[in-house]
Amino acid sequence: MEIDLSRPILARNDALAEGNRARLAESGAFALDVLASPGAGKTTTILATIAALRERYRIAVIEGDIASKVDAEKVKAHGIPAVQINTGGACHLEADMISRALDAIPLAELDLVIIENVGNLVCPTEFDLGQGARIVILSVPEGDDKPLKYPGIFAMAEAILLNKVDAISFFDFDEAAFADSVRRLNGTAPIFRMSAKTGEGVAEWAEWLAARIEGAK
Amino acid sequence: MHEMGITQEVLLNVVDAAAAAHATRINSVTLTVGGLTDIVPDSLQFAWECLTPGSPAEGAVLVILESVGRSVCLQCGVEFEHDKFDRHCEACGSFATQVIQGNELRVDHFDADLPETDGTVEE
Numbered sequence: 381m382e383i384d385l386s387r388p389i390l391a392r393n394d395a396l397a398e399g400n401r402a403r404l405a406e407s408g409a410f411a412l413d414v415l416a417s418p419g420a421g422k423t424t425t426i427l428a429t430i431a432a433l434r435e436r437y438r439i440a441v442i443e444g445d446i447a448s449k450v451d452a453e454k455v456k457a458h459g460i461p462a463v464q465i466n467t468g469g470a471c472h473l474e475a476d477m478i479s480r481a482l483d484a485i486p487l488a489e490l491d492l493v494i495i496e497n498v499g500n501l502v503c504p505t506e507f508d509l510g511q512g513a514r515i516v517i518l519s520v521p522e523g524d525d526k527p528l529k530y531p532g533i534f535a536m537a538e539a540i541l542l543n544k545v546d547a548i549s550f551f552d553f554d555e556a557a558f559a560d561s562v563r564r565l566n567g568t569a570p571i572f573r574m575s576a577k578t579g580e581g582v583a584e585w586a587e588w589l590a591a592r593i594e595g596a597k
Numbered sequence: 598m599h600e601m602g603i604t605q606e607v608l609l610n611v612v613d614a615a616a617a618a619h620a621t622r623i624n625s626v627t628l629t630v631g632g633l634t635d636i637v638p639d640s641l642q643f644a645w646e647c648l649t650p651g652s653p654a655e656g657a658v659l660v661i662l663e664s665v666g667r668s669v670c671l672q673c674g675v676e677f678e679h680d681k682f683d684r685h686c687e688a689c690g691s692f693a694t695q696v697i698q699g700n701e702l703r704v705d706h707f708d709a710d711l712p713e714t715d716g717t718v719e720e
Contacts, residue, residue: 383618385704387605389628471706472599502598502635506702531681532635564683567692 393507396475400510403482409490410593411478413509415533416517417526418499421543423451424576425517426494430460432586437491437593443482444473444498451496462483472504473497479510492593501530512596513589519544520551524558527565535565539572539588546575600637603702604644611707612653619682625658626707633666633681633699657707666699 388394404411416422423443424543430439440461443451452464465477478495485493495511497504518526518539520543527534534540540562542555559571570588574581611626630636636663645659666679672691685692 382706383614383620384706385610385614386706387704389603389610389611389702389704391610392606448650468712470602474602504600505635506603528682530635532633535633535684561682563692564685567694 382584390506390508392524393475397508397510400475400478400482401512402452403479403487404493404510404511404512405596407487408472408597409487409493410513410596411493411495411509412589412592413495413497413504413511413514414517415497415501415504415537416519417501417522418500420499420517420519420522421576422496422499422517423454425541425543425574426496427455427458428576428579428582429494429586429589430455430458432582433492433590434460434471435595438489439492439494440485440490442478442493442495444477444483444496446470446498448574467498471500471502472507473509474507475509488503494588501526501533505532505536513538515539515541517541517543518558520548520553523551525561527561528559531565534562534569537566537569538592539585540566540569541574541585542571543574543576545573546578546580599635600640601644601647601696601699603636603638604641604648607641607645607704608648610704611657611710615653615707615709618709619712620653620714622710623654623657623709624708625660626654626704627660627662629664629701629703629705631664631666631699633696633702634702636702638663640715641661662705664698664701666696668696670694 414422441455443464446469447466455462463481465481516533534557535594572581572585574585615623630638642659649655668684669676670686670691671693673689675688684694686694
């Protein structure tokens with residue numbers, strides 16, 4: 381006998397993500413989920429974003445990594461509360477990990493929670509965390525053809541950060557081709573050219589984020 | 598390999614529903630996987646073969662239906678099919694489009710033997 385289910389496979393994760401979203405909204409904190417490959421400069425970009433916005437907003441960071449506390453320690457060294465999630469081999473964060481992490485940060489006193497997802501351009505895309513916005517960082521050395529290899533993540537990102545533009549002259553990175561393949565996937569996400577290292581373009585990106593935080597209030 | 602975690606969720610959903618229906622055997626499970634997702638059907642099959650032995654779904658066939666990507670153009674209103682890599686409107690050239698199909702990740706139904714019918718009653 382056929383038994384109908386018609387239910388999202390990730391219904392359990394989706395429900396937990398909605399719980400996180402409600403909790404964040406209630407405490408007035410905006411959550412940003414940061415996706416990128418390993419080595420794209422997620423942590424450095426997060427630190428540059430914090431430097432640009434810390435006078436205006438109270439910020440905490442949730443660090444997701446397969447192992448180690450290195451990233452959380454880096455953030456804490458800047459006087460920012462940080463909690464490290466070790467997925468123990470899992471290639472992405474899930475909503476239940478975020479709900480536990482939210483218990484470990486002073487949520488009521490925060491305006492912005494930055495979630496650094498596990499370095500991976502595939503697996504995190506299907507898993508809602510309860511974030512207010514999701515962005516992807518691509519670094520110049522990775523190549524302009526990444527949207528053709530990982531379309532899902534570029535299609536869902538609300539903003540795309542092109543990092544390490546200070547090194548662009550050393551690589552054959554075709555910016556027009558990159559912008560074109562992004563557009564074909566995603567007609568709305570702005571592309572921010574930036575360098576977390578030199579600070580170039582960070583202000584423009586930070587203003588976009590600030591507008592999103594204000595818009596969610 | 599997020600397919601392992603996704604298959605685990607499929608299994609949990611089906612095993613719970615089968616237990617609630619007092620099913621004695623699960624024969625098949627049908628999913629819809631959108632063509633725009635980053636889910637590899639072969640990997641789901643592999644994960645299913647790894648995870649089901651010893652579970653109430655042991656021996657059940659996993660049927661994966663794939664849905665093709667479809668969007669609507671927000672500029673000219675035309676609906677069109679597309680692949681993973683290009684969602685722009687061929688009709689008017691606009692990039693302002695919205696996906697209406699292809700992101701599904703859904704357990705549709707499963708076929709099970711129930712004590713009353715013992716799987717012998719034809720529908």
